[in-house]
Amino acid sequence: MPSVSDADQLDRNRSVAKDLLQRKDEMEAELKGLHEALRAHGVGMSESLVDNEGFPRVDLEIHQIRILRNAIARSTTDIKQIMSDLEKAIHDLHSEAKITSAINTQDGAGRTLRATADNNTHITSQTEVTVSDMSALEPFLSVTSVAESSPADAAGLMKGDEILKMGSANAQNFRSLQDISDLINNRENRGVDIAVLRNDERLQLYLTPKKWSGRGLLGCHIVPKSL
Template structure:
């Protein structure tokens, strides 16, 4: 599991680097590299972009395979814990009740916070949804700790759901500073709200291993 996690982080780091190459050229994976009459564009490095896109596709396939292996590992891990709980006995044959707190559920793994809200612009979609700086995100639509890919998946969900509500599960510290609250907010990505981006907030990744729950 540790090796799989390291490989996942390595692939995501490389994906992020190659995505930055495309961003620096002002293109995406789907941007046309030819002019309207079929000639290669002369305002971008077409050869570099093609090579970068090919590498991104390769890395995405690798990432998908690693995630499959990681998911299998998680299932096996939880099954082993459950079996240990069911069959654990004392020397005299009495069943030992293991602490439920020591047996994290798969749901607890997927809802491990993976990002933090660093800032929220006034009047933005994030502000109107109720997000605040300091909130930590447990899920953003279908994105969670297992599949967020250094927040790349969050960007994809935002682009795919412009004008539509996305449920975001967050954890927020109480104003008193004592205790936390678990909240769900409905966030609608949109343009023309008066600022940059579709959300109007800045997210930063949280690096945390599931064993730290």
């Protein structure tokens, strides 16, 4: 029978995961607002703020745009960190639940713990999606449309972006869009690192696939890049 401390630990892990999930949603809503405020100035994250002669563009509120871009960059980093914390909290929660279940099952404890270890290995591999060297990556997907207020929109993905890496998928291992669909479904509410090429600039975004008011989990249309 599980001890009181086991049950308390399970409750604590559940509470931590719930708090982190709520904070993630709040931060994503804040990031969406920042992107909307930036778009109201007629620019995104990559457009130049100087004219062809190198002078500040007179048609833009450059100071405010820089403030918004910096805020978006900080918010994106913060969301990435909280997603990492959330992954660990969910990992701990599942581990504690499996161990508690194993204690209650006299003849199945070994199998349960082995299954837990296998599951944890899978979770770990799914989180290792950081782009270590974007300069070596080649585009393999093209973004043809992004729906307003969608998860893709909130992440800063734009029409015309060429995807260099999406989670563990890249030009070397890409086979079909079904692979991308499977990857996105497996990462629902958990986040995916994306590297994109935009106007000759390589950017790293963080996208959280999730249900929204439109279709799918992303709200964008992507196609294999024409060779």
